[in-house]
Amino acid sequence: MAECVRVDSSTSTHTMDKSITLPPDEIFRNLENAKRFAIDIGGSLTKLAYYSTVQHKVAKVRSFEHNTKEAASDKLYEISVQEEVTARLHFIKFENAYIETCLDFIKDHLVNTETKVIKATGGGAHKFKELIERKLGLKVDKEDEMTCLIKGCNFVLRNIPHEAFVYAKHADSEFRFQTTHPDIFPYLLVNIGSGVSIVKVESEDKFERIGGSSIGGGTFWGLGALLTKTKRFDELLQLASKGQHTSVDMLVKDIYGGSYGSLGLTGDLIASSFGKSATADKEFSKEDMAKSLLHMISNDIGQLACLYAKLHNLSRVYFGGFFIRGHPVTMHTITYSINFFTKGEVQALFLRHEGYLGAIGAFLKGAEEDNPNQYSWGENYAGSSGLMSVSPDMNPMQRARSGTFDMLEMDRLERQLVNLPLLQDPSSYIPDTVDLTEDALAREYWLYCFEEALDGVVKRAVASQPDIPEATERAEKFRQKYRHKLQTLRHQPFAYGSLTVRSLLDTREHCLNEFNFPDPYSKIKQRENDVALKYYQKAVKSLEELSWEQRQFALVRGVLAGNLTPSVPCEQRPWLVDSYDQWLERLKGPPHKCALFFVDNSGVDIILGVMPFVRELLSRGTEVVLASNSGPALNDVTNGELQILTERIAAMDPVIQAGLREDRLTLVQSGSSSPCLDLSRLDKVLAMVVRERQTDLVIIEGMGRAIHTNYYAMLSCESLKMAVIKNSWLADRLGGKLFSVVFKYEVPAGKPSQDSAALTPS
Amino acid sequence: MLLSSTVDSTSTHTMDKSITLPPDEIFRNLENAKRFAIDIGGSLTKLAYYSTVQHKVAKVRSFDVLFVSVSQEAASDKLYEISVQEEVTARLHFIKFENAYIETCLDFIKDHLVNTETKVIKATGGGAHKFKELIERKLGLKVDKEDEMTCLIKGCNFVLRNIPHEAFVYAKHADSEFRFQTTHPDIFPYLLVNIGSGVSIVKVESEDKFERIGGSSIGGGTFWGLGALLTKTKRFDELLQLASKGQHTSVDMLVKDIYGGSYGSLGLTGDLIASSFGKSATADKEFSKEDMAKSLLHMISNDIGQLACLYAKLHNLSRVYFGGFFIRGHPVTMHTITYSINFFTKGEVQALFLRHEGYLGAIGAFLKGAEEDNPNQYSWGENYAGSSGLMSVSPDMNPMQRARSGTFDMLEMDRLERQLVNLPLLQDPSSYIPDTVDLTEDALAREYWLYCFEEALDGVVKRAVASQPDIPEATERAEKFRQKYRHKLQTLRHQPL
Secondary structure, eight states, X not given: OOGGGGGOOOSOSSSSOSSXXXXXXXXXXXXXXXXXXXXXXOSSEEEEEXXXXXXXXXXXXXXOOTTOSTTOSSOSEEEEEEEEEEEEEEEEEEEGGGHHHHHHHHHHHOOSOOOOEEEEESTHHHHHHHHHHHHXXXXXXXXXXXXXXXXXXXXXXXXXXXXEEEEOTTSSSSEEEOOOOSXXXXXXXXXXXXXXXXXXXXXXXXXXXXXXXXXXXXXXHHHHHHHHOOOOHHHXXXXXXXXXXXXXXXXXXXXXXXXXXXXXBOTTSXXXXXGGGGTOOSOOOHHHHHHHHHHHHHHHHHHHHHHHHHHTTOOEEEEESTTTTTOHHHHHHHHHHHHHHHTTSSEEEEETTGGGHHHHXXXXXXXXXXXXXXXXXEEOTTTOOOTTTTOTTSOHHHHHHTTTOEEEEEEEOSSOEEOOTTBSOGGXXXXXXXXXXXXXXXXXXXXXXXXXXHHHHHHHHHHTOTTOTTHHHHHHHHHHHHHHHHHHHHHOTTBTBSOOHHHHXXXXXXHHHHTTOSXXXXXXXXXXXXHHHHHHHHHHHHHHTSOHHHHHHHHHHHHHHHTSOTTSOOOOSSOSEEOHHHHHHHHTSOOOSEEEEXXXXXXXXXIIIIHHHHHHHHHHTOEEEEEEBSSOOTTBOBHHHHHHHHHHHXXXXXXXXXXXXXXOEEEEEOSOOSSSOOTXXXXXXXXXXXXXXXXXXEEEESHIIIIIBSTTOOBSSEEEEEEEOOOHHXXXXXXXXXXXXXXXXXXXXXXXXXOOOOOOOO | OOOXXXXXXXXXXXXXXXXXXXXXXXXXTGGGOOEEEEEEOSSEEEEEEEEEEEEEEEEEEEOOGGGTTTOTTTOSSOSEEEEEEEEEEEEEEEEEEEGGGHHHHHHHHHHHOOSOOOOEEEEESTTHHHHHHHHHHHHOOEEEEOOHHHHHHHHHHHHHHHOTTOEEEEOTTSSSSEEEOOOOSOOOSEEEEEESSSEEEEEEOSSSOEEEEEEESOSHHHHHHHHHHHHOOOOHHHHHHHHHHOOGGGTSEEHHHHXXXXXXXXXXXXXXXXXXXXXXXXXXXXXXXXXXXXXXXXXXXXXHHHHHHHHHHHTTOOEEEEESTTTTTOHHHHHHHHHHHHHHHTTSSEEEEETTGGGHHHHHHHHHHTGXXXXXXXXXXXXXXXXXXXXXXXXXXXXXXXXXXTTOEEEEEEEOSSOOOOOXXXXXXXXXOOOSSOTTTOHHHHHHHHHHHHHHHHHHHHHHHHHOTTOTTHHHHHHHHHHHHHHHHHHHHHOOO
């Protein structure tokens, strides 16, 4: 059955003061411009969704006009901070007890909206219809519950990379997040509300309820209440987690004295749930009965799910509904049951934002004219609570802070993101090299690093806005927010999916943006670009004086050196990972058709490292596509900056100029604003160019893109990954030392190239 | 799970345990009993033995033509000679009684067992372990344990092959509750869903090949155990009786309780149970024992029904037999299981039940012990004279019958002299039904024919006596025949099945 929403139960309605004052900075953000509303009212939780626009400060670069005299300063380009409006989806979850307070709050803060209608779903939508219409003056428009649920599910599976996870109670990391499959269909959704609905989803608009069961969350709750006189769902689960089912259940060994070998039944298997209470004349403890009940229901649902999955040939089974939502106990029993019945063939998958599916779906129904599915969306880590933020078992500190409000914010990305067409196997591609959720030592180290570095980041943020007095205050707010996120991640590393260096970096960028520090490095980048540009011609000239073979080596060293602070000498060969000889051999062969080059830093790196390398490729007859970030991240060169730089270089270098003119050198943006690189979420235009140009070489440079991410990425064409390891811990991990060099040239297996030996670190 | 036998459930409280066993009626032909098997469940014992029976048979013989001239007497005007001879045939006896009687029965057997060379008794069922020592001491036979599931399947194959109207469909509201199935020449493959304490779902592919493909811990023991906790009623039968009087809608949350009506887009009608016991989660009220028992019964039956359907579909099986103590002789559970199967398969799969389901384990255990005699090579026929009918011991049904036979239920099977097969010329052996009118389904016809046979009884008795003019006690035997047959007719009037 679909009724997950009717009996949302997990958070308490007794312990909270119902007349709270809502903190406007933190929840219901950006209400002023809210355009479109949807609400999903369950038995005890309300989920509100709205679409709003957010004004952001963004740093823009603009070339000085050549013909104006004043512009002839020593600066290369002009930086301006502009206001930009982006679209954001807000989802808030709160207890039904607050609904009136929340509606009042919304009414008061809703400034300019032309919205007349609010989409509603969930069992409670009916009950609160009148209240909503009266308070908000909006017409309540009911949407089908299951349709909303499925729509929401499709949306999160497509747009949130680490949405789905496997639960493993006794593993080092309880939550193992799944990488997004490019194709999410078909899948099975098992929604455990009062009852159970088993739904096969075949495409965006096609789904079918293929089965269900009346033995669901309501049965656990109802029978549990009758047996234990405990009326609250959470308390029942707590009882269950303390009980011993073996005192109530009849096990195989209770009947046969051991296992039943010929049938393959082990002695500990439950032969009959509650079998002992049929004849034993004794009292059973509440805990034991609750546990037996939990096992009985979870096993039953698990078996049904497996059978339907087999019958319909589906390998992905997602579980949701209030029985599951945020309850490690039920996730564990369901997982156990699925493993038992399928012998590991099917995995039980859970969703981070499962509680929001109905609200998301209802919202999408209402927003169909805006084609939300045409865009890519990204989770905003700054504005989203993590997984389990309101689970009573977990992290009471976090719970106290955020009240019982749980939030999800998603930014509409300017560009639609797709896979790099050159990924060998998109479905198994994992961008991140180390999963910090699974590696406690690595996690400790990196969380410590980011905390240590925080002061420096704050200083730089303040320094980037010297003329704005309140920058210090904002920087302080940023510090608090990011430190809090780090603390949360220390306790709940799984809060936002797999914890990785990339997610830590991205969270920092989101938080900086949140407090209007769109590009703290803009001035530094500008200065470094200025300086480096002055040496460009000299550098090119000295390279041309070298022999061919010397030059090839010098070019590589140039890229590596650009990755270094000038004072550090480049490591002597052999490097930590060293396939330079193979690369050199390859260069003696025919030129590549087209190289895709993911660039890294501003200044020396791009101008004196990358550009000469590009120049050599162009000279060899290879087309080059330079991919740079769409938005700022640290001192990485952005697409806007790179355009100006390239123009300037073209003005002094006929090779680059010819490349641009003949369209053999193309600049594209990656679609990313991260110091790392996710090859499964790249700008659609980039993917198109890569395909059109028949790209046969991918070059990735820098620690963020080639080490933290993509170190193990397998491509279907030749690839070159170059970086200097500027972190001693990481160097140690990879078996090297600080400033070790990684030069990884790989040729995919089965592609005969000149010399196809690809090296991996020894 | 299998375990039907551990929790057989008929009452052990109401009977006088020191009964005198009537030797004419039960444990017949013990004197020549050769081979024993026993299946001891949680409360019922099923005993099987093989014996030989001396029968009088009428033989005809042509007069020898060569003798005509020699013996004048033979040259009568009669075509052939009739003689009554003694013939020995093999018969299988199965008796079911409550565990409470086991000691009395063992003593009785010991006393009446005259000439047997048997050294071993095959045993199966959860109770076999418990009573092992007693049996060995009383009978002086070695108890040889056999695998429970193997016995169950062997027994099931045997009855499906040898008893024509073994399987039936249950339809509560039809004119006839029981619709018997004609025997398929090929009984394999089939699915056996054994609902004991737990549920075992077994796929049977051939005489010797079966596999437990699934199961569930939500079975008869769950109904009993949860029922006992919820209603403080400790007896299985009473729980079923409570259930049959209850209203599940006051405890269960229906689709219409949530959506105010049906949920059309998902194809769910308003009366469908959305959540078993869903109303007791939040409602602050007391629920009646009857209603809770009913809700529990629906919950368990529906769940088993759905699982059975899914396994049947997954393994492409259309014949699904249900057994185990949860089912055995209980119209209430047969009804809810049937309902559930119909709901989940939309009629594609029928729930089938077996008349002799309670004997399967004992039959199988016996067959295991008798393998050297190749019992499967022969055809066997149910002996109506020596067998109790379906539900003879069901407490709901026919209390008169129950009082008469105590709690003993019997099945006797005669080994037929010749192996019987289909006429090869039948167009479709699987749909062939020999009988023109099914009196179970046709109440008027049934009335008429039962009346006819009762009317004709006097004439038959007279003819029987007249056929043995020289034997003085023929009148007495004919009277016994009259009583027995009249009783059978009466039984059939009440239980046409």
